[in-house]
Structures are given as C-alpha cells and as structure tokens.
Amino acid sequence: MDWQTTSETVPASIVPEARAAHQLAGRAPATGAWRAGDPVGDRRFARIGDLALESGQALPDVRIAYETWGTLAPARDNAILVLHALTGDSHVLGPAGPGHPSAGWWPGVVGPGRAIDTDRWFVVAPNVVGGCQGSTGPSSVAPDGVEWGARFPFLTIRDQVAAQIAFARELGIERFAAVVGGSMGAMHVLEWAVMAPDAVERIAVLAAPAATTADQIALNSVQLEAVRSDPAFRGGAYYDAPDGDGPTRGLALARRMAMLNYRTPVELNQRFERSWQSGLDPLGGGGRFAVESYLDFHGNKFTRRFDANSYLVLTEAMNSHDLGRGRDGVPAALDGIEARALVLGIDSDRYFSLEGQREIARGLRRTVHGDEPVVLRSDYGHDAFLIEDDAVGRAIGDLLAA
Numbered sequence: 142m143d144w145q146t147t148s149e150t151v152p153a154s155i156v157p158e159a160r161a162a163h164q165l166a167g168r169a170p171a172t173g174a175w176r177a178g179d180p181v182g183d184r185r186f187a188r189i190g191d192l193a194l195e196s197g198q199a200l201p202d203v204r205i206a207y208e209t210w211g212t213l214a215p216a217r218d219n220a221i222l223v224l225h226a227l228t229g230d231s232h233v234l235g236p237a238g239p240g241h242p243s244a245g246w247w248p249g250v251v252g253p254g255r256a257i258d259t260d261r262w263f264v265v266a267p268n269v270v271g272g273c274q275g276s277t278g279p280s281s282v283a284p285d286g287v288e289w290g291a292r293f294p295f296l297t298i299r300d301q302v303a304a305q306i307a308f309a310r311e312l313g314i315e316r317f318a319a320v321v322g323g324s325m326g327a328m329h330v331l332e333w334a335v336m337a338p339d340a341v342e343r344i345a346v347l348a349a350p351a352a353t354t355a356d357q358i359a360l361n362s363v364q365l366e367a368v369r370s371d372p373a374f375r376g377g378a379y380y381d382a383p384d385g386d387g388p389t390r391g392l393a394l395a396r397r398m399a400m401l402n403y404r405t406p407v408e409l410n411q412r413f414e415r416s417w418q419s420g421l422d423p424l425g426g427g428g429r430f431a432v433e434s435y436l437d438f439h440g441n442k443f444t445r446r447f448d449a450n451s452y453l454v455l456t457e458a459m460n461s462h463d464l465g466r467g468r469d470g471v472p473a474a475l476d477g478i479e480a481r482a483l484v485l486g487i488d489s490d491r492y493f494s495l496e497g498q499r500e501i502a503r504g505l506r507r508t509v510h511g512d513e514p515v516v517l518r519s520d521y522g523h524d525a526f527l528i529e530d531d532a533v534g535r536a537i538g539d540l541l542a543a
C-alpha cells in the first residue's frame with residue numbers, strides 16, 4: 142500500500158496493520174491521506190492548517206491524530222485534555238491491537254470508574270506535533286512530496302501547544318475542565334495555562350520542571366548524539382535508504398540511556414541484582430547481566446515503535462521548554478496562572494527531580510494542596526507517573542473534585 146496515493150477515506154480494517162508496518166519503517170502515514178475526522182483504527186484526524194512557529198517559520202497543513210473517550214456534554218463543560226509524555230501517543234487506553242501492542246499507556250488512571258472517569262468526563266488525547274503516531278512530524282510528507290526528515294522545522298513546546306489550541310478549536314471545545322499531563326505532557330500543560338488561560342479550568346502537572354535545566358539538557362543531548370552518530374542516520378534522510386536500514390543502533394542506545402533517567406538504582410538493583418543470563422546473545426563470557434538484557438530489550442523494542450527524527454525533534458522541543466521565556470521569568474509566569482492546580486513530583490525521580498515541582502508549587506497561586514507539591518514515594522523514579530496508578534489517580538481525583 143502506498144500511503145501517499147491513498148484515497149481520501151482509508152478502510153479502517155486494513156489500516157492498523159499497514160500502519161504498524163509503516164511505523165516499523167520509521168514513517169507515519171503521509172499528510173494528506175485522510176479527511177479530517179475520518180476514523181482510522183482507533184484514531185481520528187483533525188486538520189488545523191498552517192502552524193506559525195516561534196522561529197518565524199511555518200509548518201504547512203498540520204494534521205493532529207487524536208482519540209476520545211466518553212461523551213461531550215451538551216454544555217461542553219466536561220472535556221479533559223490528556224497530554225502524553227515523550228514517546229507516548231493518543232492511545233491512552235485500550236483495546237490492544239495491531240499497531241497498539243498494549244492496552245494504552247494510562248488505563249489505570251483513565252477509563253470507566255477510574256480517576257478520570259470516562260462515564261463522566263469526555264477525554265481527548267492528541268498526538269503531539271513532531272511525533273510519529275499520526276500527527277504531522279518529520280516522517281510526514283512535505284509539500285514537495287518527500288518526507289520532511291531533517292528538514293522538519295525546529296519546534297518548541299509552545300509551538301506544540303499552539304497546535305493543540307488550534308486542534309481544540311477545531312473540535313469545538315472552548316474550555317477544558319482539566320488539562321492533564323506528565324513529563325513532556327506537563328510542560329504542555331503549563332504552557333496551556335499561560336497561552337490559553339480562558340480555556341483551562343484546572344491543570345495537573347506531573348513530574349516536570351518549569352524550565353528544562355542545564356543538567357536535563359545534558360542528559361538529553363547525549364541521546365541526540367547517540368542517534369546522530371549512527372552512520373545509518375544519514376543526516377536524517379534514511380527513509381528511503383537503499384538497504385532499508387535506519388538508525389536503529391543509535392535510537393536503541395538513546396532509549397537505553399533514557400531508561401537510566403526514567404528508572405532508579407533501587408529498582409534496578411532489587412529487580413536484577415547481579416543476575417547473569419546465558420545463552421541469549423553470547424557476548425564475551427557467553428551471556429550478559431540481566432540488567433543489560435533488560436536495557437537491550439527496551440532499546441530494541443523502542444526502534445519498532447518510534448521514528449528517530451521524531452525523537453530528535455521532540456527531545457529538542459523539551460530542551461526549549463522555559464515557561465518564563467519572554468515573560469519576565471518563571472516566577473512571573475507562574476504567578477499569572479489562574480487555573481486550579483495539582484503539582485505532583487516523585488521522590489526518586491533523577492531526571493526531573495522534585496526541585497522543579499517545588500518551584501512550580503510555590504509559584505502558583507491556586508494549588509489544591511498548598512505551597513508544596515504532592516510527593517509520590519516510589520522506587521520507580523520518573524516513570525512512576527505512568528506506573529503508580531492508585532497514587533496518581535488519587536491526586537488527580539482530588540483536583541477534579543476541587
């Protein structure tokens with residue numbers, strides 16, 4: 142199947158499989174393949190036109206992939222926007238199927254009877270611009286008929302939120318009862334509260350800073366280099382490489398590095414100890430440590446679901462994050478936020494440490510828990526916001542009840 146010549150309406154029955162195959166090759170379906178609102182598998186798509194970027198450039202004909210759950214009330218006052226983390230997507234909850242190996246990334250928090258109860262709330266989850274799960278990104282086809290690749294424009298967190306704001310307008314939602322997100326998604330949440338204050342009643346900021354610090358940029362930058370230094374990266378023009386090879390080694394290495402930011406010494410030490418696995422992939426002594434196998438597994442798995450160029454674009458967008466830029470600094474920007482807020486941090490998070498959430502909680506005027514963040518105690522580190530569903534759900538439930 143050729144995505145670029147696909148007719149306006151794609152039969153849903155064949156799309157998930159073909160789409161999954163497309164993602165294996167590092168590409169999302171081409172821009173222009175669908176009419177806005179057409180369902181494709183679990184996803185729908187909205188067209189938001191050209192996106193003016195902070196850099197002064199414009200990204201033409203932007204498409205947003207999204208999923209929804211629940212029913213929008215006649216008064217349109219029960220919508221909740223859920224914004225994913227770096228490698229997430231619109232598939233917040235199930236079902237699993239072709240193209241979706243899991244039952245979503247937050248089924249313990251969002252769903253019938255969950256903290257974000259889809260029997261009450263209308264939940265909207267878009268895939269971020271620059272990503273590779275259906276929204277316009279580097280693997281989309283540019284106006285000249287060739288994938289953007291490395292020509293894809295530099296995006297900031299604010300650019301991505303500008304796209305989300307246009308997307309919400311396209312859906313006819315003027316105000317969200319809550320905008321919720323973790324990690325990169327929480328950076329977007331903070332920007333929503335500043336860029337569209339009238340559209341946001343509550344915000345949930347989970348495990349993110351008000352501005353990405355030098356230390357965090359450093360952790361990200363070695364991952365960027367891991368991808369770029371893979372010879373198969375070819376300066377980002379690998380989609381039609383003659384051998385069909387992409388920068389899988391570099392991307393897998395970047396994911397291994399990232400896993401070390403996302404998890405903790407306590408978890409890795411307790412979970413794997415010094416266990417040795419033999420007979421899997423003989424190296425040196427004929428085996429490897431179980432923790433090495435775990436990192437290899439995650440690195441390799443990641444290359445089957447993510448595009449390297451998107452990884453670069455999204456990581457650089459995270460590096461751009463600074464709520465105070467052009468707004469007289471972070472304290473002034475936080476002080477101007479009117480939305481009721483939950484700020485949650487994780488005690489063992491060695492990537493976006495609690496200091497960042499303390500700054501946010503102390504700077505906001507309307508937190509539902511006082512001047513300090515809600516502290517989630519967990520051995521899982523940064524990923525705890527995706528794993529500790531009960532604690533995260535309770536905190537979000539408190540926000541929604543406020």
Ligand SMILES: CC(=O)SCCNC(=O)CCNC(=O)[C@H](O)C(C)(C)COP(=O)(O)OP(=O)(O)OC[C@H]1O[C@@H](n2cnc3c(N)ncnc32)[C@H](O)[C@@H]1OP(=O)(O)O
Nearest residue numbers: 225226228229230243245246431432434435438524527528
């Ligand atoms: C849930 C999704 O992945 S949805 C896809 C979209 N992605 C996102 O939204 C990103 C957010 N999600 C995530 O980052 C992760 O999924 C998390 C943090 C929520 C959970 O991480 P998980 O990968 O489920 O858990 P964990 O780190 O324990 O890894 C478990 C996997 O490691 C494998 N594993 C464990 N030990 C080893 C080992 N020694 N050697 C090899 N593999 C191992 C397990 O078999 C398991 O495999 P599976 O993923 O096929 O089930």
Ligand SMILES: N[C@@H](CCO)C(=O)O
Nearest residue numbers: 226227228229324325
């Ligand atoms: N596990 C998360 C961490 C980033 O917040 C992801 O892969 O998106």
